[in-house]
Amino acid sequence: MHDLKDLRTRPEYYKEKLSKRSKELISIIDEILTLDQKKREIQSKADEFRKRKNEIADEIGRSKDDKEKVNSLKSESANINATLSTVEKEEIDLTHTLSEKALWLPNIVTDSVPFGEDETKNQEISKWGNPKNEKWIKPHWEIGAKLGLLDFERGVKISQSRFTVLSGMGAKLERALMNFMLDHAGSKGYKEIFPPILVNKDSMTGTGQLPKFDGDFYKCENEFLYLVPTAEVPITNLHRDEVVLPEQLPLKYCAYTPCFRREAGAASKDTRGIIRQHQFNKIELVKITSAEQSDSEHEALTRDAEEILEKLEIPYRKILLCSGDIGFSAMKCYDLEVWFPSQNTYREISSCSNFGSFQARRINIKYKANPKDKPQFAHTINGSGLAIGRTLAAILENYQTEKGTILVPKILQNYLGEIKEII
RNA sequence: GGAGGUGUACCGAAGUGGUCGUAACGGGACUGACUCGAAAUCAGUUUGACGGGGAAACCUGUCACGUGAGUUCGAAUCUCACCACCUCCGCCA
Secondary structure (H helix, E strand, O other): OHHHHHHHOOOOHHHHHOOOOOOOOHHHHHHHHHHHHHHHHHHHHHHHHHHHHHHHHHHEEEEOOOHHHHHHHHHHHHHHHHHHHHHHHHHHHHHHHHHHHHOOOOOOOOOOOOOOOOOOOOOOOOOOOOOOOOOOOOOOOHHHHHOOOEEEHEEEEEEEOOOOOOOOOHHHHHHHHHHHHHHHHHHOOOOEOOOOOOHHHHHHHHHHOOOOOOOOEEEEOOOOEEEEEOHHHHHHHOOEEEEOOOOHOOOEEEEEEEEEEOOOOOOOOOOOOOOOOOOEEEEEEEEEEEEEEEEEHHHHHHHHHHHHHHOOOOOOOEEEEOOOOOOOOOOEEEEEEEEEEHOEEEEEEEEEEEEHHHHHHHHHHEEOOOOOOOOOEEEEEEEEEEEEEHHHHHHHOOOOOOOOOEEEOHHOHHHHHHEEEEE
């Protein structure tokens, strides 16, 4: 969400910046400006009526004994009420449509973000490791099923498609990854949180999942609760409507949660394997910082995520998303993509975004840079560190041996009782 | 799930239809005075959102007493619904 006052004072700036994402946004800005103008006019009008009403009420209180005066004042107030109720209705409607409209404006991207309409303009920042593509490497779903780590049929039987059972060493490997990643984040100073997995509508709206993407999530019947699509939702909402003090900055959190997504628009994508599931596990890294620190903290958070892949010794690359591919709320975003030999390509495993004050304004998180300063909106940053299911899939491929076993990455061995190979 | 109670500013806590109620009183924090300095004391300040005026420090209007609706000329105060917390009973990992 943007600052409407600022938008009002320099609309051309917003038009120029937002047109980098999409030209259509210019007309939305114009609509917002018109609505805003109308709303302020109506508000002034309503304020005048309310002011007079307050005066009358005061006057009645002071001149209770003068029956005649009281009666005439009462009828004046009744008249005002008649008009005021329609004006107020209009005021409420306008305020509502205005804020609704304002929620559809995406964030402005920073200048370092390359311009482009789709993912072809994304910029590769760096590559790490030596990708292999030996012909004998089987896709993770084949080797996973063969070794009894992934049970697709039973996942479908007990739930539906895009649900998978992890079994035996598969389950243990998932748990090892979870612990390893949380320990890694802990060593980088992130405070570990285990949040509720069902969250209310306010939380979903706060981090921007609602109202725009309603339908992408699982909702409880007869309860106003949603299954979290990412730990970003409960973690960022920890500080909703709060002012963070200088000595607390930057706040750094990590959390494991399962994540639930309907994947409604992905009907034919990634139907095989565990790349795209309705339920998956993820470690999320979240930071709340000052405006000054936000850029460097974003870089650092991305590095923290990268290091996980380096410790696991799996090849990956780092992509800077272009203006057309970047997420709605982000001002800058790096994707980490991990190498999948069987597909001969890199696949997304982490998305590290800086939201600037965009998300904090919506969710009302402020900070004081100094104890005496007026609170201002904080900057929020988050990224996966990492998606666990996709990491497991990447291990099944990158650590596959020609004889059909899986070597356990060194860093994970002491999480798996020193087992070095899955047979 | 049943019965009762509570929800007021940074914290505690008064106020049960108007009459200096942005809201007493106490505490905390901040500013100033006294002091060589500090403590104590005294004086003052201490919410946010959305508008209007101004270059600006500032002036000014409306709204907000858990949330939302209602009654009334007028609501922290009365009515209804919802939410949260506390106590007791029931149930339960």
